[in-house]
Amino acid sequence: MREVITYKKVSSLKRYYVKKLASFTVISVVFFILSACSSSPHHTIDNKDKNQALKQTYFDVDIYSFDGTKIKATIFQPKLKVGETAPLVIHTHGLATFRMSGPMSPISQFVITGQAARKAWKSGYWVISYDQRGHGVSGGTINIMDPQHEVRDVTAVIDWAQKNLSRISYDKADPLIGMVGESYGGQAQLLGATLDSRIDAIVPFNTWNNLETALYPNRVPKSGWLTMLVFSSNIMSMGRMDPMINKAYINARKGFVPPEVFDYLEDHAFNYYCEKGQIPKVDVFMVQGFRDVLFPINEATKNYHCLKQSGKDIRFIGTQGGHILPLSQFSMIPGFQVERTVHCDDKKIDLRDAVVSWFDEKLKKKEGAAASIPPVCLTHDTKSGTVFSDIPTGGKTFSVNKAEIKSGFSGFFELPMGIVDRMTAVFRRDQKQVYHGDLHTSGGSLRPAFIPLTAVEESGTITGIPIADIEIENPNAHTNPILFLSIGIKRKSSNKITILNEQVTPIKGTGKMKVELAGISSKLKKGDIIGLVIKSYSNQFRLSRSGWLTQAKVGGKIMLPIQEVQTGGLVSHFASRDALESTQINSK
Secondary structure, X not given: OOOOOOHHHHHHHHHHHHHHHHHHHHHHHHHHHHHHHOOOOEOOXXXXXXXXXXXXXXXXXXXXXXXXXXXXXXXXXXXXXXXXOEOEEEEEOOOOOOOOOOOOOXXXXXOHHXXXXXXXXXXXXXXXXXXXXXXXXXXXXXXXXXOOOHHHHHHHHHHHHHHHOOOEOEEOOEEOEEEEEEOHHHHHHHHHHHHOOOEEEEEEEOOOOOHHHHHOHHHOOOHHHHHHHHHHHHHHOOOOEOHHHHHHHHHHOOOOOOHHHHHHHHHHOHHHHHHOOOOOOOEEEEEEEOOOOOOOHHHHHHHHHHHHOOOOOEEEEEEOOEEEOOOOOOOOOOEEEOOOXXXXXOEEEEHHHHHHHHHHHHOOOOOOOOOOOOOEEEEEEOOEEEEEOOOXXXXXXXXXXXXXXXXXXXXXXXXXXXOOOOOOEEXXXXXXXXXXXXXXXXXXXXOOEEEEEEEOOOOEEEEEEOEEEEEEEOOOOOOOOEEEEEEEEEOOOOOOEEEHHHOOEEEEOOEEEEEEOOOEEEEEOOOOEEEEEEEOOOHHHOOXXXXXXXXXXXXXXXXXXXXXXXXXXXXXXXXXXXXXXXOOOOOO
Protein backbone atom coordinates (compact mmCIF):
# COMPACT_ATOMS: atom_id res chain seq x y z
CA MET A 1 0.00 0.00 0.00
CA ARG A 2 1.45 3.36 -1.01
CA GLU A 3 1.89 6.11 1.52
CA VAL A 4 -0.16 9.27 0.98
CA ILE A 5 1.53 12.66 1.19
CA THR A 6 -0.45 14.83 3.61
CA TYR A 7 -0.58 18.59 3.96
CA LYS A 8 1.05 18.24 7.36
CA LYS A 9 4.01 16.43 5.80
CA VAL A 10 4.41 19.02 3.03
CA SER A 11 4.40 21.81 5.64
CA SER A 12 7.13 20.02 7.57
CA LEU A 13 9.18 19.85 4.36
CA LYS A 14 8.96 23.60 3.93
CA ARG A 15 10.26 24.05 7.47
CA TYR A 16 13.05 21.59 6.64
CA TYR A 17 14.13 23.68 3.62
CA VAL A 18 14.00 26.94 5.57
CA LYS A 19 16.14 25.46 8.35
CA LYS A 20 18.69 24.08 5.87
CA LEU A 21 18.94 27.39 3.99
CA ALA A 22 19.23 29.32 7.25
CA SER A 23 21.97 26.96 8.45
CA PHE A 24 23.92 27.44 5.22
CA THR A 25 23.63 31.24 5.51
CA VAL A 26 24.67 31.28 9.17
CA ILE A 27 27.69 29.04 8.52
CA SER A 28 28.77 31.24 5.59
CA VAL A 29 28.46 34.44 7.63
CA VAL A 30 30.32 32.88 10.59
CA PHE A 31 33.14 31.81 8.24
CA PHE A 32 33.35 35.37 6.92
CA ILE A 33 33.44 36.91 10.41
CA LEU A 34 36.05 34.42 11.63
CA SER A 35 38.18 35.15 8.59
CA ALA A 36 38.02 38.88 9.24
CA CYS A 37 38.83 38.40 12.93
CA SER A 38 41.86 36.26 12.13
CA SER A 39 43.46 38.87 9.89
CA SER A 40 46.99 39.84 10.96
CA PRO A 41 48.25 43.42 11.25
CA HIS A 42 50.18 45.07 8.43
CA HIS A 43 53.89 44.44 8.65
CA THR A 44 56.98 46.28 7.49
CA ILE A 45 58.59 44.00 4.93
CA ASP A 46 62.19 43.20 5.84
CA ASN A 47 63.46 40.17 3.94
CA LYS A 48 66.05 41.60 1.57
CA ASP A 49 69.18 41.02 3.61
CA LYS A 50 70.35 37.50 2.78
CA ASN A 51 72.79 37.64 5.66
CA GLN A 52 69.90 37.46 8.09
CA ALA A 53 67.77 34.48 9.02
CA LEU A 54 64.02 34.92 8.60
CA LYS A 55 61.51 33.77 11.16
CA GLN A 56 58.25 32.09 10.25
CA THR A 57 55.47 34.68 10.38
CA TYR A 58 52.54 36.12 8.44
CA PHE A 59 51.20 39.58 7.77
CA ASP A 60 48.70 41.50 5.64
CA VAL A 61 49.50 43.79 2.72
CA ASP A 62 47.56 45.86 0.19
CA ILE A 63 48.42 45.11 -3.44
CA TYR A 64 47.14 47.52 -6.06
CA SER A 65 46.27 45.94 -9.39
CA PHE A 66 46.67 47.35 -12.90
CA ASP A 67 43.58 49.60 -12.55
CA GLY A 68 44.23 50.72 -8.99
CA THR A 69 41.87 48.18 -7.41
CA LYS A 70 43.03 47.18 -3.94
CA ILE A 71 43.72 43.48 -3.50
CA LYS A 72 44.02 42.45 0.14
CA ALA A 73 46.58 39.69 0.66
CA THR A 74 48.15 37.76 3.51
CA ILE A 75 51.84 36.94 3.16
CA PHE A 76 53.10 33.79 4.86
CA GLN A 77 56.85 34.14 5.37
CA PRO A 78 58.75 30.85 5.80
CA LYS A 79 61.56 30.20 8.21
CA LEU A 80 64.77 30.70 6.20
CA LYS A 81 68.40 30.28 7.13
CA VAL A 82 71.04 32.87 6.33
CA GLY A 83 71.35 33.16 2.55
CA GLU A 84 68.42 30.79 1.92
CA THR A 85 65.57 31.49 -0.51
CA ALA A 86 62.25 29.72 -1.10
CA PRO A 87 59.80 29.30 -4.00
CA LEU A 88 56.47 31.13 -3.94
CA VAL A 89 53.05 29.43 -3.79
CA ILE A 90 49.93 31.53 -4.49
CA HIS A 91 46.68 30.31 -2.92
CA THR A 92 43.43 31.21 -4.71
CA HIS A 93 40.01 30.70 -3.12
CA GLY A 94 36.60 29.73 -4.50
CA LEU A 95 33.67 31.93 -5.50
CA ALA A 96 31.87 33.60 -2.58
CA THR A 97 34.62 32.78 -0.10
CA PHE A 98 37.81 34.59 0.93
CA ARG A 99 41.54 34.30 1.46
CA MET A 100 43.48 32.29 4.02
CA SER A 101 44.07 35.18 6.43
CA GLY A 102 46.09 33.25 8.99
CA PRO A 103 47.11 29.74 10.04
CA MET A 104 43.95 29.41 12.16
CA SER A 105 41.51 30.95 9.67
CA PRO A 106 38.52 28.87 8.44
CA ILE A 107 40.07 28.40 4.98
CA SER A 108 43.35 27.07 6.39
CA GLN A 109 41.53 24.75 8.80
CA PHE A 110 38.55 23.40 6.86
CA VAL A 111 39.21 23.74 3.11
CA ILE A 112 41.66 21.21 1.69
CA THR A 113 43.48 23.66 -0.58
CA GLY A 114 43.95 26.02 2.37
CA GLN A 115 45.28 23.12 4.44
CA ALA A 116 47.72 22.29 1.63
CA ALA A 117 48.84 25.93 1.32
CA ARG A 118 49.38 26.13 5.08
CA LYS A 119 51.41 22.91 4.93
CA ALA A 120 53.50 24.37 2.10
CA TRP A 121 54.28 27.40 4.26
CA LYS A 122 55.30 25.15 7.15
CA SER A 123 57.47 23.20 4.68
CA GLY A 124 59.50 26.24 3.67
CA TYR A 125 57.56 28.06 0.94
CA TRP A 126 56.51 31.65 0.65
CA VAL A 127 52.71 31.63 0.41
CA ILE A 128 50.44 34.46 -0.68
CA SER A 129 46.69 34.10 -0.21
CA TYR A 130 44.57 36.99 -1.42
CA ASP A 131 40.94 38.04 -1.59
CA GLN A 132 40.05 37.92 -5.25
CA ARG A 133 38.50 40.97 -6.86
CA GLY A 134 35.03 41.65 -5.44
CA HIS A 135 35.59 39.23 -2.54
CA GLY A 136 36.38 39.76 1.12
CA VAL A 137 37.95 43.16 1.69
CA SER A 138 39.39 43.54 -1.81
CA GLY A 139 37.85 46.13 -4.09
CA GLY A 140 36.22 45.77 -7.48
CA THR A 141 33.41 43.71 -8.98
CA ILE A 142 33.13 39.95 -9.44
CA ASN A 143 33.47 39.35 -13.19
CA ILE A 144 33.64 35.52 -13.11
CA MET A 145 37.36 35.19 -13.97
CA ASP A 146 37.67 37.86 -16.62
CA PRO A 147 41.15 37.76 -18.26
CA GLN A 148 41.09 41.57 -18.23
CA HIS A 149 40.40 41.77 -14.50
CA GLU A 150 40.74 38.70 -12.23
CA VAL A 151 43.52 37.12 -14.32
CA ARG A 152 45.44 40.38 -14.51
CA ASP A 153 45.16 40.48 -10.72
CA VAL A 154 47.19 37.24 -10.64
CA THR A 155 49.91 39.01 -12.61
CA ALA A 156 49.72 41.99 -10.23
CA VAL A 157 50.27 39.69 -7.24
CA ILE A 158 53.32 38.13 -8.92
CA ASP A 159 54.68 41.58 -9.82
CA TRP A 160 54.29 42.69 -6.21
CA ALA A 161 56.02 39.55 -4.92
CA GLN A 162 59.00 39.98 -7.23
CA LYS A 163 59.38 43.58 -6.15
CA ASN A 164 58.90 43.11 -2.40
CA LEU A 165 59.97 39.55 -1.54
CA SER A 166 63.59 39.33 -2.60
CA ARG A 167 64.16 36.01 -0.84
CA ILE A 168 62.09 34.14 -3.49
CA SER A 169 63.94 31.38 -5.36
CA TYR A 170 64.77 31.83 -9.05
CA ASP A 171 65.70 29.54 -11.90
CA LYS A 172 68.06 31.86 -13.77
CA ALA A 173 65.93 34.99 -14.32
CA ASP A 174 62.62 33.22 -13.75
CA PRO A 175 60.96 33.16 -10.31
CA LEU A 176 59.84 29.72 -9.12
CA ILE A 177 56.09 30.03 -8.65
CA GLY A 178 53.31 27.56 -7.96
CA MET A 179 49.58 27.95 -7.39
CA VAL A 180 46.94 25.96 -5.52
CA GLY A 181 43.21 26.54 -5.06
CA GLU A 182 39.74 25.24 -5.76
CA SER A 183 36.86 25.97 -8.14
CA TYR A 184 36.95 29.69 -9.04
CA GLY A 185 40.51 29.73 -7.77
CA GLY A 186 41.34 26.70 -9.91
CA GLN A 187 40.36 28.64 -13.01
CA ALA A 188 42.54 31.55 -11.87
CA GLN A 189 45.45 29.09 -12.05
CA LEU A 190 44.63 27.70 -15.49
CA LEU A 191 44.09 31.14 -17.04
CA GLY A 192 46.89 32.70 -15.02
CA ALA A 193 49.37 30.08 -16.26
CA THR A 194 48.07 30.54 -19.81
CA LEU A 195 48.61 34.30 -19.78
CA ASP A 196 51.64 34.62 -17.46
CA SER A 197 54.60 32.35 -18.23
CA ARG A 198 56.23 32.96 -14.83
CA ILE A 199 53.96 30.32 -13.27
CA ASP A 200 55.71 26.93 -13.21
CA ALA A 201 53.38 24.44 -11.46
CA ILE A 202 49.70 24.50 -10.50
CA VAL A 203 47.26 22.35 -8.53
CA PRO A 204 43.65 23.20 -9.54
CA PHE A 205 40.92 21.43 -7.55
CA ASN A 206 37.44 21.01 -9.04
CA THR A 207 37.31 23.71 -11.68
CA TRP A 208 35.66 24.08 -15.08
CA ASN A 209 36.72 23.73 -18.68
CA ASN A 210 33.72 25.40 -20.33
CA LEU A 211 31.22 27.50 -18.37
CA GLU A 212 28.50 26.83 -20.92
CA THR A 213 28.71 23.04 -20.69
CA ALA A 214 29.14 23.21 -16.91
CA LEU A 215 26.28 25.58 -16.09
CA TYR A 216 24.01 25.08 -19.12
CA PRO A 217 24.50 21.42 -20.13
CA ASN A 218 22.60 20.49 -23.28
CA ARG A 219 20.79 23.87 -23.10
CA VAL A 220 19.28 23.21 -19.67
CA PRO A 221 20.24 25.67 -16.88
CA LYS A 222 21.73 24.02 -13.80
CA SER A 223 19.31 25.99 -11.64
CA GLY A 224 20.10 24.28 -8.34
CA TRP A 225 23.72 25.36 -8.34
CA LEU A 226 23.04 28.64 -10.15
CA THR A 227 20.69 29.65 -7.34
CA MET A 228 23.27 28.78 -4.70
CA LEU A 229 26.14 30.54 -6.51
CA VAL A 230 24.28 33.77 -7.20
CA PHE A 231 22.67 33.83 -3.75
CA SER A 232 25.91 33.18 -1.85
CA SER A 233 28.03 35.47 -4.03
CA ASN A 234 25.73 38.46 -3.62
CA ILE A 235 25.46 37.88 0.14
CA MET A 236 29.16 37.35 0.78
CA SER A 237 30.34 40.12 -1.58
CA MET A 238 27.57 42.51 -0.52
CA GLY A 239 26.13 42.81 -4.02
CA ARG A 240 29.39 43.27 -5.94
CA MET A 241 28.48 40.72 -8.60
CA ASP A 242 28.60 41.93 -12.22
CA PRO A 243 25.00 42.88 -13.20
CA MET A 244 25.34 40.72 -16.33
CA ILE A 245 25.63 37.61 -14.12
CA ASN A 246 22.57 38.50 -12.07
CA LYS A 247 20.61 39.17 -15.25
CA ALA A 248 21.71 35.79 -16.63
CA TYR A 249 20.42 34.07 -13.51
CA ILE A 250 17.02 35.76 -13.77
CA ASN A 251 16.70 34.40 -17.31
CA ALA A 252 17.95 30.97 -16.22
CA ARG A 253 15.02 30.78 -13.79
CA LYS A 254 12.81 30.94 -16.88
CA GLY A 255 14.67 28.05 -18.49
CA PHE A 256 17.10 29.76 -20.87
CA VAL A 257 20.33 31.75 -20.92
CA PRO A 258 20.66 34.52 -23.57
CA PRO A 259 23.50 34.02 -26.08
CA GLU A 260 25.09 37.35 -25.07
CA VAL A 261 25.84 35.91 -21.63
CA PHE A 262 28.10 33.23 -23.05
CA ASP A 263 29.55 35.73 -25.51
CA TYR A 264 30.53 37.75 -22.45
CA LEU A 265 31.93 34.68 -20.65
CA GLU A 266 33.57 33.14 -23.73
CA ASP A 267 37.20 33.85 -22.75
CA HIS A 268 36.54 33.34 -19.02
CA ALA A 269 37.15 29.61 -19.40
CA PHE A 270 40.11 27.42 -20.25
CA ASN A 271 38.43 25.82 -23.30
CA TYR A 272 38.62 29.18 -25.13
CA TYR A 273 42.42 29.05 -25.08
CA CYS A 274 42.61 25.29 -25.72
CA GLU A 275 40.61 25.66 -28.91
CA LYS A 276 43.01 28.38 -30.07
CA GLY A 277 46.01 26.19 -29.31
CA GLN A 278 47.16 28.56 -26.54
CA ILE A 279 48.18 25.88 -24.04
CA PRO A 280 50.33 26.82 -21.02
CA LYS A 281 53.76 25.25 -20.55
CA VAL A 282 53.14 24.34 -16.94
CA ASP A 283 53.21 21.19 -14.82
CA VAL A 284 49.69 20.42 -13.57
CA PHE A 285 48.40 18.17 -10.82
CA MET A 286 44.60 18.13 -11.18
CA VAL A 287 41.96 16.99 -8.69
CA GLN A 288 38.24 16.60 -9.47
CA GLY A 289 35.40 14.75 -7.74
CA PHE A 290 32.88 12.17 -8.94
CA ARG A 291 30.17 13.57 -6.60
CA ASP A 292 30.78 17.08 -7.92
CA VAL A 293 27.49 17.98 -9.61
CA LEU A 294 28.59 21.53 -10.48
CA PHE A 295 31.79 20.68 -12.35
CA PRO A 296 31.62 16.92 -13.02
CA ILE A 297 34.61 14.81 -13.93
CA ASN A 298 33.90 15.56 -17.61
CA GLU A 299 35.16 19.15 -17.18
CA ALA A 300 38.46 17.92 -15.74
CA THR A 301 38.78 15.32 -18.51
CA LYS A 302 38.69 18.06 -21.16
CA ASN A 303 41.25 20.11 -19.25
CA TYR A 304 43.46 17.05 -18.87
CA HIS A 305 43.46 16.18 -22.56
CA CYS A 306 44.14 19.79 -23.53
CA LEU A 307 47.02 20.17 -21.09
CA LYS A 308 48.62 16.89 -22.20
CA GLN A 309 49.32 18.54 -25.55
CA SER A 310 51.84 20.83 -23.84
CA GLY A 311 54.29 17.99 -23.29
CA LYS A 312 54.57 18.93 -19.61
CA ASP A 313 53.90 16.66 -16.62
CA ILE A 314 50.10 16.39 -16.22
CA ARG A 315 48.57 14.14 -13.54
CA PHE A 316 45.03 13.64 -12.38
CA ILE A 317 43.25 12.23 -9.32
CA GLY A 318 39.50 11.69 -9.35
CA THR A 319 38.22 11.92 -5.76
CA GLN A 320 34.69 11.40 -4.44
CA GLY A 321 34.03 14.96 -3.22
CA GLY A 322 33.84 18.40 -4.75
CA HIS A 323 30.95 20.84 -5.13
CA ILE A 324 28.17 19.26 -3.06
CA LEU A 325 24.77 20.89 -3.66
CA PRO A 326 23.12 21.99 -0.40
CA LEU A 327 19.57 20.68 0.11
CA SER A 328 20.29 17.83 -2.33
CA GLN A 329 23.53 16.16 -1.26
CA PHE A 330 24.96 15.47 2.16
CA SER A 331 28.20 17.21 3.15
CA MET A 332 29.75 18.18 6.48
CA ILE A 333 30.79 21.54 4.97
CA PRO A 334 28.04 23.21 2.88
CA GLY A 335 28.92 23.61 -0.77
CA PHE A 336 32.38 22.09 -1.05
CA GLN A 337 34.14 19.11 0.48
CA VAL A 338 37.00 16.89 -0.69
CA GLU A 339 38.33 13.91 1.25
CA ARG A 340 41.85 14.31 2.59
CA THR A 341 43.10 10.86 1.60
CA VAL A 342 42.55 8.74 -1.49
CA HIS A 343 43.48 5.17 -2.42
CA CYS A 344 45.21 4.46 -5.73
CA ASP A 345 45.67 0.71 -6.22
CA ASP A 346 47.63 -0.28 -3.11
CA LYS A 347 48.77 3.26 -2.23
CA LYS A 348 47.14 5.61 0.27
CA ILE A 349 47.75 9.26 -0.64
CA ASP A 350 47.21 12.28 1.58
CA LEU A 351 46.23 15.00 -0.88
CA ARG A 352 47.73 17.76 1.27
CA ASP A 353 51.07 15.95 1.32
CA ALA A 354 50.74 15.29 -2.41
CA VAL A 355 50.37 19.02 -3.14
CA VAL A 356 53.56 19.81 -1.21
CA SER A 357 55.38 16.90 -2.87
CA TRP A 358 54.33 18.28 -6.25
CA PHE A 359 55.83 21.65 -5.45
CA ASP A 360 58.94 20.00 -3.97
CA GLU A 361 59.59 18.26 -7.29
CA LYS A 362 58.61 21.10 -9.62
CA LEU A 363 59.78 24.16 -7.66
CA LYS A 364 62.47 22.92 -5.25
CA LYS A 365 63.70 20.50 -7.94
CA LYS A 366 63.72 17.46 -5.64
CA GLU A 367 63.85 14.64 -8.17
CA GLY A 368 61.18 11.98 -7.61
CA ALA A 369 59.47 13.86 -4.78
CA ALA A 370 56.10 13.49 -6.49
CA ALA A 371 56.61 9.86 -7.52
CA SER A 372 53.70 8.72 -5.36
CA ILE A 373 51.24 10.70 -7.52
CA PRO A 374 50.07 8.41 -10.38
CA PRO A 375 49.43 9.66 -13.94
CA VAL A 376 45.68 9.04 -13.50
CA CYS A 377 43.97 7.67 -10.40
CA LEU A 378 40.18 7.35 -10.24
CA THR A 379 38.62 6.48 -6.89
CA HIS A 380 35.56 4.22 -6.59
CA ASP A 381 34.74 5.22 -3.01
CA THR A 382 36.66 6.71 -0.08
CA LYS A 383 38.62 3.49 0.44
CA SER A 384 39.53 2.29 -3.05
CA GLY A 385 40.75 3.55 -6.39
CA THR A 386 42.49 2.38 -9.56
CA VAL A 387 45.41 3.72 -11.55
CA PHE A 388 44.59 4.20 -15.24
CA SER A 389 46.56 5.48 -18.21
CA ASP A 390 43.67 7.80 -19.18
CA ILE A 391 40.09 8.61 -18.18
CA PRO A 392 37.90 5.87 -19.74
CA THR A 393 35.19 7.19 -22.06
CA GLY A 394 32.46 5.11 -23.63
CA GLY A 395 32.82 1.34 -23.77
CA LYS A 396 30.71 -1.68 -24.64
CA THR A 397 27.35 -0.81 -26.19
CA PHE A 398 24.06 -1.88 -24.56
CA SER A 399 20.58 -1.51 -25.99
CA VAL A 400 18.05 0.66 -24.19
CA ASN A 401 14.63 -0.96 -24.35
CA LYS A 402 12.17 1.80 -25.08
CA ALA A 403 10.95 3.47 -21.87
CA GLU A 404 8.02 5.80 -21.36
CA ILE A 405 7.81 8.88 -19.15
CA LYS A 406 4.15 9.62 -18.50
CA SER A 407 4.25 12.92 -16.61
CA GLY A 408 6.38 15.77 -15.35
CA PHE A 409 6.16 14.35 -11.83
CA SER A 410 8.53 11.48 -12.65
CA GLY A 411 11.29 11.94 -10.10
CA PHE A 412 9.61 14.88 -8.35
CA PHE A 413 9.58 13.08 -5.02
CA GLU A 414 13.37 12.84 -5.02
CA LEU A 415 13.25 16.12 -3.06
CA PRO A 416 15.43 15.66 0.04
CA MET A 417 12.52 14.94 2.33
CA GLY A 418 13.48 11.63 3.86
CA ILE A 419 9.83 10.47 3.64
CA VAL A 420 7.47 8.61 1.31
CA ASP A 421 9.09 5.20 1.42
CA ARG A 422 9.25 3.25 -1.88
CA MET A 423 8.68 6.39 -3.95
CA THR A 424 11.33 8.92 -3.08
CA ALA A 425 15.06 9.40 -2.91
CA VAL A 426 16.67 9.41 0.50
CA PHE A 427 19.94 11.26 0.97
CA ARG A 428 21.89 9.30 3.54
CA ARG A 429 25.08 9.92 5.47
CA ASP A 430 26.70 7.08 3.57
CA GLN A 431 26.63 9.49 0.61
CA LYS A 432 24.38 7.32 -1.53
CA GLN A 433 21.21 8.46 -3.25
CA VAL A 434 18.70 5.63 -3.57
CA TYR A 435 15.18 5.05 -4.74
CA HIS A 436 13.20 2.74 -2.50
CA GLY A 437 11.39 -0.07 -4.23
CA ASP A 438 11.30 -1.21 -7.82
CA LEU A 439 11.54 1.40 -10.58
CA HIS A 440 9.64 0.15 -13.61
CA THR A 441 10.52 0.63 -17.26
CA SER A 442 7.20 2.38 -17.73
CA GLY A 443 8.24 5.07 -15.28
CA GLY A 444 4.68 5.68 -14.14
CA SER A 445 3.51 9.12 -13.12
CA LEU A 446 5.75 9.54 -10.07
CA ARG A 447 8.62 7.09 -10.23
CA PRO A 448 11.58 7.42 -12.60
CA ALA A 449 12.00 4.73 -15.22
CA PHE A 450 14.73 2.17 -14.66
CA ILE A 451 15.88 0.35 -17.79
CA PRO A 452 18.19 -2.61 -17.00
CA LEU A 453 21.22 -2.74 -19.31
CA THR A 454 23.44 -5.55 -18.09
CA ALA A 455 24.02 -7.98 -15.24
CA VAL A 456 27.50 -8.08 -13.71
CA GLU A 457 29.10 -11.52 -14.09
CA GLU A 458 32.41 -10.81 -12.31
CA SER A 459 33.49 -8.23 -9.76
CA GLY A 460 35.07 -5.08 -11.12
CA THR A 461 34.34 -1.39 -11.51
CA ILE A 462 32.39 1.01 -13.67
CA THR A 463 34.60 4.05 -13.96
CA GLY A 464 34.65 6.79 -16.56
CA ILE A 465 32.29 8.69 -18.83
CA PRO A 466 29.26 6.89 -20.32
CA ILE A 467 27.99 7.83 -23.78
CA ALA A 468 24.28 7.87 -24.64
CA ASP A 469 23.22 7.42 -28.28
CA ILE A 470 19.45 7.75 -27.95
CA GLU A 471 16.25 8.83 -29.66
CA ILE A 472 13.49 10.72 -27.86
CA GLU A 473 9.92 10.72 -29.13
CA ASN A 474 7.27 13.10 -27.88
CA PRO A 475 3.62 11.98 -28.09
CA ASN A 476 2.55 15.45 -26.95
CA ALA A 477 3.47 17.83 -29.76
CA HIS A 478 2.77 20.86 -27.58
CA THR A 479 5.77 20.32 -25.28
CA ASN A 480 9.52 20.09 -25.82
CA PRO A 481 10.51 17.51 -23.21
CA ILE A 482 13.40 17.89 -20.77
CA LEU A 483 14.54 14.55 -19.38
CA PHE A 484 17.22 13.69 -16.83
CA LEU A 485 19.44 10.63 -17.29
CA SER A 486 21.56 8.80 -14.71
CA ILE A 487 23.32 5.47 -14.46
CA GLY A 488 21.83 3.39 -11.66
CA ILE A 489 22.70 0.10 -10.00
CA LYS A 490 20.49 -2.42 -8.28
CA ARG A 491 22.76 -4.35 -5.95
CA LYS A 492 22.24 -8.11 -5.73
CA SER A 493 21.45 -7.90 -2.01
CA SER A 494 19.05 -4.95 -2.27
CA ASN A 495 15.83 -3.89 -3.94
CA LYS A 496 16.99 -0.28 -4.22
CA ILE A 497 18.31 1.53 -7.25
CA THR A 498 21.41 3.58 -6.42
CA ILE A 499 22.09 6.63 -8.61
CA LEU A 500 25.83 6.48 -9.16
CA ASN A 501 27.63 9.46 -7.63
CA GLU A 502 24.29 11.35 -7.64
CA GLN A 503 25.12 12.47 -11.18
CA VAL A 504 22.31 13.63 -13.49
CA THR A 505 22.58 14.66 -17.15
CA PRO A 506 19.79 16.74 -18.74
CA ILE A 507 18.54 16.09 -22.28
CA LYS A 508 16.30 18.58 -24.07
CA GLY A 509 14.23 18.10 -27.22
CA THR A 510 13.32 15.21 -29.49
CA GLY A 511 14.99 13.16 -32.17
CA LYS A 512 18.30 11.33 -32.28
CA MET A 513 21.17 12.62 -30.18
CA LYS A 514 24.52 11.40 -28.89
CA VAL A 515 25.70 12.93 -25.62
CA GLU A 516 28.21 12.40 -22.83
CA LEU A 517 26.66 11.50 -19.52
CA ALA A 518 28.27 12.77 -16.32
CA GLY A 519 31.31 10.75 -15.25
CA ILE A 520 30.78 8.02 -12.65
CA SER A 521 32.78 5.53 -10.61
CA SER A 522 31.74 2.59 -8.47
CA LYS A 523 32.72 -0.93 -7.52
CA LEU A 524 30.74 -3.78 -9.06
CA LYS A 525 29.88 -7.17 -7.62
CA LYS A 526 28.59 -10.28 -9.32
CA GLY A 527 24.81 -10.10 -9.59
CA ASP A 528 24.54 -6.30 -9.65
CA ILE A 529 22.19 -4.90 -12.29
CA ILE A 530 23.36 -1.78 -14.14
CA GLY A 531 20.66 0.31 -15.75
CA LEU A 532 19.61 3.69 -17.08
CA VAL A 533 17.42 5.90 -14.86
CA ILE A 534 15.20 8.42 -16.67
CA LYS A 535 12.99 11.06 -15.06
CA SER A 536 11.34 14.36 -15.91
CA TYR A 537 12.32 16.23 -12.74
CA SER A 538 15.65 16.62 -10.94
CA ASN A 539 16.26 18.56 -7.76
CA GLN A 540 19.64 19.60 -9.16
CA PHE A 541 17.74 21.39 -11.96
CA ARG A 542 14.89 22.60 -9.73
CA LEU A 543 13.60 25.37 -11.98
CA SER A 544 14.49 23.70 -15.28
CA ARG A 545 11.71 21.42 -16.44
CA SER A 546 9.29 21.17 -19.32
CA GLY A 547 6.12 21.12 -17.23
CA TRP A 548 3.88 18.69 -15.43
CA LEU A 549 2.36 17.43 -18.71
CA THR A 550 5.70 16.16 -20.00
CA GLN A 551 5.54 12.88 -21.90
CA ALA A 552 8.29 11.09 -23.80
CA LYS A 553 9.52 7.76 -25.09
CA VAL A 554 13.22 6.95 -24.98
CA GLY A 555 15.21 4.25 -26.74
CA GLY A 556 18.66 3.75 -28.18
CA LYS A 557 22.06 2.66 -26.88
CA ILE A 558 24.39 3.34 -23.94
CA MET A 559 28.16 2.81 -23.93
CA LEU A 560 29.44 2.01 -20.43
CA PRO A 561 33.07 2.10 -19.11
CA ILE A 562 33.07 -1.22 -17.23
CA GLN A 563 36.25 -2.95 -16.02
CA GLU A 564 36.60 -6.48 -14.64
CA VAL A 565 39.09 -7.48 -11.95
CA GLN A 566 41.49 -10.15 -13.14
CA THR A 567 44.99 -11.25 -12.20
CA GLY A 568 47.32 -8.42 -13.08
CA GLY A 569 44.74 -5.63 -12.97
CA LEU A 570 41.53 -4.43 -14.54
CA VAL A 571 40.38 -5.40 -18.02
CA SER A 572 37.24 -4.56 -19.96
CA HIS A 573 34.31 -6.86 -19.29
CA PHE A 574 30.67 -6.78 -20.29
CA ALA A 575 27.91 -9.20 -19.43
CA SER A 576 25.75 -10.73 -22.12
CA ARG A 577 22.14 -9.73 -22.63
CA ASP A 578 21.22 -13.36 -21.91
CA ALA A 579 22.67 -13.03 -18.41
CA LEU A 580 20.59 -9.93 -17.82
CA GLU A 581 17.37 -11.40 -19.16
CA SER A 582 17.76 -14.44 -16.90
CA THR A 583 18.11 -12.21 -13.82
CA GLN A 584 14.93 -11.06 -12.07
CA ILE A 585 14.75 -7.70 -10.32
CA ASN A 586 13.20 -8.06 -6.90
CA SER A 587 10.18 -5.73 -6.69
CA LYS A 588 9.51 -6.36 -3.02
